[in-house]
Amino acid sequence: MTSTLVADLRRALSPGRVLAEPLELALFARDASVMEGHAAVVCFPTTTEEVQAAVRIARSHGRAIVPRGSGTGLAGGAVPVSDDASPPPVVVVTTKMNAIVDVDEVDRVAWVQPGVLNLDLSRAVAHLGLHFAPDPSSQQSCSIGGNVANNSGGPHCLLHGVTSAHVLALEVVLPDGEVVVLGGLDPDPDGYDLRGAFVGSEGTMGIATRVAVRLTPLPPAIRTMLVDFETVAAAGATVSGIIAAGIVPAAIEMMDSAITCAVEDYVHAGFPRDAAAVLLVEVDGLADGVEEAARLITDIAVAQGARTVRVAAGAEERALLWKGRKSAFGAVARIAPDYYLHDAVVPRTKLVEVLAAIADIAERYDLLIMNVFHAGDGNLHPLIVFDRRVAGTLERVRLAGGEIITACVAAGGMLSGEHGIGLEKRDYMGMVFSDADLDAQARLRDVFDPTHACNPMKVLPGGSRCGDLQHVPEGAWV
Amino acid sequence: MGVRALEKFATEVGGADTGPVTCVGGRSQWDVGGPCLPSVREVRAPSGVTEYEPAEMIVRCRAGTPVAELDAVLAAAGQMVTLDPACPEVATVGGVLAVGHSGLRRLRFGPVRDVLLEAHFVTADGSLIKAGGPVVKNVTGFDLCRMLVGSLGTIGFLAEVVLRCQPRPQVSAWYRAEGADPFEIRSRLFRPSSILTDGASTWVLLEGRAPDIEAELSFLPGDWQAVEGPPSVPAGGRESLPPSRLRSLHGEYLAEVGVGTVHRPGPVGVVPAQGRAADLQRRVRDAFDPSRRLNPGRMEAA
Numbered sequence: 034m035t036s037t038l039v040a041d042l043r044r045a046l047s048p049g050r051v052l053a054e055p056l057e058l059a060l061f062a063r064d065a066s067v068m069e070g071h072a073a074v075v076c077f078p079t080t081t082e083e084v085q086a087a088v089r090i091a092r093s094h095g096r097a098i099v100p101r102g103s104g105t106g107l108a109g110g111a112v113p114v115s116d117d118a119s120p121p122p123v124v125v126v127t128t129k130m131n132a133i134v135d136v137d138e139v140d141r142v143a144w145v146q147p148g149v150l151n152l153d154l155s156r157a158v159a160h161l162g163l164h165f166a167p168d169p170s171s172q173q174s175c176s177i178g179g180n181v182a183n184n185s186g187g188p189h190c191l192l193h194g195v196t197s198a199h200v201l202a203l204e205v206v207l208p209d210g211e212v213v214v215l216g217g218l219d220p221d222p223d224g225y226d227l228r229g230a231f232v233g234s235e236g237t238m239g240i241a242t243r244v245a246v247r248l249t250p251l252p253p254a255i256r257t258m259l260v261d262f263e264t265v266a267a268a269g270a271t272v273s274g275i276i277a278a279g280i281v282p283a284a285i286e287m288m289d290s291a292i293t294c295a296v297e298d299y300v301h302a303g304f305p306r307d308a309a310a311v312l313l314v315e316v317d318g319l320a321d322g323v324e325e326a327a328r329l330i331t332d333i334a335v336a337q338g339a340r341t342v343r344v345a346a347g348a349e350e351r352a353l354l355w356k357g358r359k360s361a362f363g364a365v366a367r368i369a370p371d372y373y374l375h376d377a378v379v380p381r382t383k384l385v386e387v388l389a390a391i392a393d394i395a396e397r398y399d400l401l402i403m404n405v406f407h408a409g410d411g412n413l414h415p416l417i418v419f420d421r422r423v424a425g426t427l428e429r430v431r432l433a434g435g436e437i438i439t440a441c442v443a444a445g446g447m448l449s450g451e452h453g454i455g456l457e458k459r460d461y462m463g464m465v466f467s468d469a470d471l472d473a474q475a476r477l478r479d480v481f482d483p484t485h486a487c488n489p490m491k492v493l494p495g496g497s498r499c500g501d502l503q504h505v506p507e508g509a510w511v
Numbered sequence: 512m513g514v515r516a517l518e519k520f521a522t523e524v525g526g527a528d529t530g531p532v533t534c535v536g537g538r539s540q541w542d543v544g545g546p547c548l549p550s551v552r553e554v555r556a557p558s559g560v561t562e563y564e565p566a567e568m569i570v571r572c573r574a575g576t577p578v579a580e581l582d583a584v585l586a587a588a589g590q591m592v593t594l595d596p597a598c599p600e601v602a603t604v605g606g607v608l609a610v611g612h613s614g615l616r617r618l619r620f621g622p623v624r625d626v627l628l629e630a631h632f633v634t635a636d637g638s639l640i641k642a643g644g645p646v647v648k649n650v651t652g653f654d655l656c657r658m659l660v661g662s663l664g665t666i667g668f669l670a671e672v673v674l675r676c677q678p679r680p681q682v683s684a685w686y687r688a689e690g691a692d693p694f695e696i697r698s699r700l701f702r703p704s705s706i707l708t709d710g711a712s713t714w715v716l717l718e719g720r721a722p723d724i725e726a727e728l729s730f731l732p733g734d735w736q737a738v739e740g741p742p743s744v745p746a747g748g749r750e751s752l753p754p755s756r757l758r759s760l761h762g763e764y765l766a767e768v769g770v771g772t773v774h775r776p777g778p779v780g781v782v783p784a785q786g787r788a789a790d791l792q793r794r795v796r797d798a799f800d801p802s803r804r805l806n807p808g809r810m811e812a813a
């Protein structure tokens with residue numbers, strides 16, 4: 034059965050762009066989460082027509098489709114799963130659709146294929162004084178299509194907003210193989226905002242094959258500050274103080290002492306190893322305004338007990354500080370072989386309280402948990418560092434993760450600020466939504482995918498609509 | 512007590528057996544999206560600001576709250592929500608969101624759909640549904656909030672919302688010049704709040720801290736006069752065009768440069784979705800209101 038499926042796909046695409054060997058398939062069984070699935074076949078279309086063909090062939094063989102970009106997702110969104118009654122799905126990878134199709138520097142819009150890497154787009158338009166504002170820490174490797182599907186964020190989304198605010202229009206291959214354009218380059222396309230519905234739909238509403246993104250002018254002046262504190266509470270109070278003063282920095286990132294030490298050992302950027310917490314604060318804009326904002330922020334931090342405020346002297350030092358922040362994950366790899374990066378969002382005023390609760394959870398489960406996160410918008414990223422080869426560890430990691438999420442929700446937060454729900458958190462959805470709320474979300478998905486052919490079993494828990502599967506399949510957790 | 516007001520509203524809206532129903536806000540944009548069928552039963556969403564924590568920069572209010580009332584509460588803490596309707600005294604929060612027309616400061620602050628973080632709405636079967644969450648960054652589940660904005664009440668009637676606040680700019684100043692090239696102005700300024708043109712004059716709104724305004728002003732070539740505010744905005748109809756198309760406008764208009772919204776004194780035809788996109792629009796309506804009982808007459812294309 035799989036052999037005719039593979040043969041059909043090879044005829045429609047090209048033999049070299051359809052993989053079906055067990056070793057090849059294994060590479061696409063996971064994303065960057067700790068979950069694992071199984072693909073029947075993996076294909077790499079290069080055009081919208083090829084995506085259509087792949088979708089239609091998969092459907093004609095009764096297979097589900099799993100869209101995949103770079104596979105850096107952390108919620109298992111691109112992990113190919115199916116229920117026990119259905120054969121494994123077809124994975125459609127967009128990495129060979131990586132052309133920047135058109136750049137309009139006057140209207141500041143670019144049409145790109147979904148496989149274009151986030152940072153490649155910003156680099157390609159830098160000479161025009163523009164960039165793509167959402168900047169996930171994974172921006173060197175994640176795709177624009179993945180950013181759209183997960184409505185991804187990044188440090189600078191504090192000022193500029195997450196991906197949804199930067200996507201104007203989408204060309205989408207629907208789960209039945211037809212093509213549709215959602216949204217438009219004009220400000221208010223008539224009708225419901227289907228573009229808005231698609232962004233953040235985690236591959237369940239079709240495959241984005243072209244994306245019109247807004248490009249944002251690069252700021253003429255930037256000040257990046259590294260502020261260090263003797264207590265986490267003082268760092269938290271500084272975040273609140275900056276917000277209360279009516280300043281919206283480009284970014285406010287927090288790192289606790291454990292991750293600060295790990296990063297310092299890794300990048301040698303002069304991060305204070307004895308700090309309880311550090312803040313990386315960036316303001317951008319026009320020179321005089323930036324000076325003033327930097328001065329105000331320094332005053333607020335010092336009033337809250339900051340030990341030192343280090344202002345990056347130039348582009349090089351700025352890049353070094355950001356390298357420290359963005360290579361946090363590389364840094365922890367030196368401590369233990371595995372990490373589990375959580376993502377939850379809490380009211381900003383509850384940050385300190387929730388961090389204390391997380392420290393308590395770490396102690397009870399005897400786990401190392403580090404925190405490096407987007408403090409300005411309350412987006413926590415507890416990072417559990419572990420070695421899965423030690424018996425029983427993975428189970429403790431899972432249980433601690435569940436407690437972290439529970440603590441965040443209890444503080445008035447939500448399950449995910451930017452990584453999405455995917456497979457990882459779908460069974461937690463009932464913590465924040467009623468059955469009726471989930472049914473409304475399921476109705477929206479069904480508008481696009483009434484037969485649940487596209488990325489089945491993701492986002493919504495079983496039973497959101499009748500006929501849904503009840504459980505994340507056995508063995509999806511590694 | 513708070514929850515009861517929402518439940519009472521849901522009961523008023525009722526289920527399929529209670530027939531067609533329309534939700535009335537301030538009637539300031541009543542005709543947008545087509546006239547509501549006559550003699551349809553009217554309901555009003557509850558009103559009042561219910562929760563405001565300035566340090567969180569979010570505010571919770573009932574959908575029937577007049578925008579000016581909300582704004583007064585926020586102003587006291589130096590904040591704002593960029594709903595920016597033409598008549599804030601009468602327009603309600605829910606009405607502005609349901610219509611989905613952004614205000615004149617969209618160039619800087621983005622479309623009105625981006626302010627809605629959480630929505631409690633009543634569906635056609637009378638149930639009270641929550642979408643989104645009370646935090647500024649959230650990807651927990653599918654984005655029904657974006658769908659509700661601009662839906663003209665045809666997916667559900669907004670009962671209570673949580674909105675994203677912004678710091679109120681310390682300085683807010685309009686300037687006008689004759690004969691300037693508004694498109695060149697757009698490329699010179701860094702973060703203008705608004706650039707308007709009627710083909711002869713150009714208006715610019717600069718907002719922020721004093722040093723920012725001074726710097727932006729220094730980028731403006733020619734002779735600029737400080738003025739009270741924007742010109743009166745033609746209210747007959749709105750065109751939605753890719754921003755570069757504004758270079759070739761004819762007739763009487765006020766255009767939002769860099770955005771693409773064109774305000775006209777007379778009615779403007781809309782271009783409804785075609786083909787498969789139109790089919791998806793209809794499927795949305797079918798999914799949430801199969802009997803078309805919510806705001807009948809509006810959003811006819813779906």
Ligand SMILES: Cc1cc2nc3c(=O)[nH]c(=O)nc-3n(C[C@H](O)[C@H](O)[C@H](O)COP(=O)(O)OP(=O)(O)OC[C@H]3O[C@@H](n4cnc5c(N)ncnc54)[C@H](O)[C@@H]3O)c2cc1C
Nearest residue numbers: 102103104105106110170176178179182185186236241451
């Ligand atoms: C070290 C590290 C740091 C990270 N930092 C951040 C961060 O700061 N902020 C953040 O938001 N995320 C972060 N992430 C998570 C991840 O990088 C983002 O979610 C990213 O957007 C995923 O892109 P991708 O191309 O890898 O998508 P994949 O992992 O391949 O897929 C993700 C989801 O998108 C769907 N999908 C992919 N392409 C398409 C398409 N064309 N059409 C429809 N659906 C599609 C998939 O089905 C899946 O559900 C980080 C990940 C890692 C490993």
